[in-house]
Amino acid sequence: MVTIEEALRIIEDQNISLKSESKPLEGALGFALSTNTVSPFDVPEFDNSAMDGYALCGLYQEYQLVGEVAAGDSKDIKLQDGEAVRIFTGAKVPNNATAVMMQEKTSVTDSTLFLDEMPKVGQNIRKRGGQLTEGQTVFEKGHILNPPSLALMGSLGLSQLEVFSRPRVNIITTGNELVKPGEPKTEGQIYESNSYAISGALEQFGFQHHQKTQIRDDFEATKAGIKTALESCDVLIISGGISVGDYDFVKQSLDDNGVNELFYKVFQKPGKPLYFGRKDNQFVFALPGNPASSLTCFYVYVLPLLQKLSGYGSYGLASYQFPIKHAYENRFGRPSFLKATVVDGKVEILDGQGSSMIQSMAKGNALAFVDDGEVLKEGDLVRCKLIS
Template sequence: MISVKEAISIINNNIPKSKEIQLSLLDAQKHILAQDVISAINMPPFRQSAMDGYALHMHESLSYKLIGEIKAGDSHKMSLMPGEAIKIFTGAAVPDSTNAVMQIEKTSVTNEILTLNETINLNTNIRPIGEQIKANTIALSKGTKLNAAAIGFLAGLGITSVTVYKNPSVGILVTGNELVKPGNELEYGKIYESNSIMLQAALLDSGIKKCNLYEVNDDFLNTKNSIEKALKENDILLISGGISVGDYDFVKGALEELQVETLFYKVNQKPGKPLLVGKIEEKLVFALPGNPAASLSCYYIYVKPVLKKIAGELDENSSTKKEIKHDFTVNNTRSQFLKAAFLDNKVSVLSHQQSSMLNTFALANCLLHLPEGNYELKKGSKVDIYHI
């Protein structure tokens, strides 16, 4: 049995290399850029009006002769002499011969004569060519995570696809004779299966939009065949249950027969002690405990950082130091990951910490990591938390 620190180190040393893929802008949302994106155009590509108002060829008087108008999208070009003006709308191209735009609220018009209510400075309300970005410069750098604004920005530059880091394909294999799908009648001795949808939801939060699901009863041959199939179809495999030492826990033996290298089995932690992490070629297997809270805790501590690393994000298993809101007694021979709430810059331990219970996990926004030992934490003590 190894320590949490050792387990994290072993996993970090075995993370598969990131792969690159070309995706359309919308499909690339939440992905990480694998290459710099260079703008082929200036933005704006022409002198652009920032206001609804009047484009002026300025002269000494506050009165101007109106000679026409330009709407956003008009492609015809106009030339103004000193003392002439045109009505113009936000986003429209400003003629080269104009040198300011006065907003409409500060003007009056009588018989095609425009009168300004105040003086105006050169280039007021004109967006210059390339104000936002110049042609042939970096629009977004490698390593940028593409959010809605980034997608819109790139689309505005005429870009339709980008090179990003590919999310790994992930499979979830659930084991257990006692499991029944929600929506079916619950017979005596059975429980509803929740780990698969829980892990799917966690994967969605990690940017994995779809995954492959597999179910198997507690039978060695079926377990082995299902794992073999899942390994062929996925880069990362999450196995829920069947990894402990009971008579009907067949996952470890099946992995051994399939020649999956065991990187480690069992971690000195609570919950999640019977965690197994294995590797075959460039594929990782996380055999998670069957108890829901233990399974989800292991996902956040060990699986999620791997997914982020493969997807191009730099932050790995990062914990932060925060103050605990109350006194807390620790009496444990294993490291603990406690469901906790982080609010107003303080951490509070929640109730129902058993590995089978999700009711307070549903209220948690972090895991509080406490090293093994017998000690007292006083209110205000610094503790390590993992945001989830």
């Protein structure tokens, strides 16, 4: 058995070979860049107006209007001293323009423009190269593409981006008692739910499962199912069958399929019977079958590895400290990840901490970490991983 810190360190220390691919701009959200990106030209490429108004030549309060420039116009207007043109946001400013005055501070009579105040040199003009210059690094390798990133890449005319590939993930659930939702069940059976939690959690963070399989508690079927799943994935997530009961065949099946155990069992609650192994460049997590345990182990251990395999520079859920709303004592005998909710900057430990209880987890938005035997008073700070 290992500690939480040891388990996380083992995952962090895995040597991996990252894969890369070319991704269309519209499908690159959440991917990490596999190369540095440099600007192919100045941004903006030309001086342009920051607002609707008038481009002015010289510093006066009265000008002669001589034309108009709309956004997208390519015409090159040369102003004489004391002249102005009507101009719109984003339009190219005449080369010898001194300033742009917003239209709200102007009035026009016939072809004469009057200003309510004196203009200032460079006012409301977005200068060429003011954001980026040609050849300047835009984003470094490893940058995770968010919506503003995609907007900037699009403004640079880049339709294809070089990114790190995301790992292919397969899911196996085990258990004779499991029935798919929507199908009839008999007494003693339950509806299978863990695969939906795991696939949903994958999707929550931008990952997808490639294949999902349900296997009965049978040694040969488990061994064959794992063998097949390993043929088409980078990461295999197994739910159930990893404890020490008479019908728990996952660990022996992994051994027989050549998976090297890296750790088995973690001193924690929930999720003590957690397995992590490796076969060449493939990784396997065998999660406990109880729903809350399974999902907790995904958030704490599986997610960081998936992000590492995707070229992310930092891994795991965002962690913060919040004051607790009430007194609490951890009497579980192990360090615990507790279902919790954070509201208005304070954390509340929820009822229903049993490993099989998923409703409280669905109502919460955080996992609060409380050490073995730790006694908390109202207002004490608690480490929390935000899950939504």
